[in-house]
Amino acid sequence: MMNFETRTGPDFGADAPSYPGNGVPEWYRDAKLGFFVHWGLYSVPAWAVQHGAGVNIPTEDAYAWHQYAEWYGNTVRIAGSPTWRRHQELYGPGTSYEDLADRWDAAAFDADAFVGELVDAGARYIVPTTKHHEGFCLWDTATTGFNAAARGPRRDLIAEFHDAARRAGARFGVYFSGALDWHVSDFPPIESDTDLFRFRRHDEAFSRYAAAQLDELIERFSPDVLWNDIEWPDGGKGRDEYAVAALLERYFGAVPDGVVNDRWGVPYHGFLTREYTHIPDILEQPWESTRGLGYSFGFNQAEDERQSLSGVELIRMLVDIVSKNGNLLINVGPAADGSIPELQRAAMRELGSWLRENGDAVYGTRPWIRFGEETGAPVRYTRSAAGVHVHALDPAAGEIALPPELSGGTARWADSSVADTATEPGGAVVVRIPDALRAAPVAVVTVS
Structure with a gap:
């Protein structure tokens, strides 16, 4: 996946605009x-080709066989693609993608219950898609009739998300597709990364x-997070209002403690974004890892447990990312009716349960002098005022060796009980993991 902070738009020379200093x-x-939360017209067909182990898709076919169900509006226009063929069979050749707006029934959506599931899973901020590349707006906008208040659900879904998030005490953000809007554009379908930046209005x-x-x-909505995607039109990168x-x-005038990401195509960046990408070490600049629980952000009904993260995998991913100075923005892709598919819900609930026991070793922490150890039983480190938190990624191994820098400290488990330690002949201190924690996704001991 590409990184966006290196894309900084046109060179305006001496006439370049100045940007806010907010970090x-x-x-x-x-x-x-x-x-x-990726939810939109694409949630009606809710389909993309399966990806993952054992699936070999040639590079030249990557966009015709796109892994993201939310890209349905593009892949359905690539003649002969699996999405194109399925759409003809399911809806008939006379039904366009945009016609699906009137088939979108969101009657089962309960914003408070939905947001409650996310908060129970440990979410501290929630970022729904307000407008994806298809151009369908999920709020009651005056700019276009192509929106959820006028068609399909006939509800202001973003207002409902916003109000529920505020009631639940979570921060609220908005995802917005800045430079891609297929509803008001007339370009061929995107079939390569080059097309991604060629077929757009400026x-x-x-x-x-x-x-x-x-x-x-x-x-x-005064969003706490302004999450723009795939840049901004070049015609809107100068000094104009x-x-x-501008x-x-x-934005920062309205929300002084707000934050933005790096996908604007200008020299100003907030946090860096990494999409479906493993980061090997600590990044000095705050960053955010984002991906779906499966291979898609939008719900893909073709995926099963083979394509979706288990609760254990999700927890270990979060710990790895936090140890490297990152946040995890994990995606839930609801069905069209607004329900969370059970496969996603199961992993979310396991994550929430683990965080209720071990959240002090995650929330509010910062990286230690290194992210972890890969040799022996793998561990990750985070630090807080309580000490250094050592996360054992494989508790079934039965023990973890403390690094030399921590060998003189007192080790305690999450319940405050003192850990059973032993000093080996070479001087290394080993912490024995209690039987009760050996089946946990990650066992955490804090050394102070």
């Missing part, structure tokens, strides 16, 4: 875990359109 606030660095009218939508979201620099000034 990444401490609340965001403390939060560690957020939930993305004109003033579209730049104003995107800015008006983002201004609405800021004014109505509808350009990124938008960010208005």
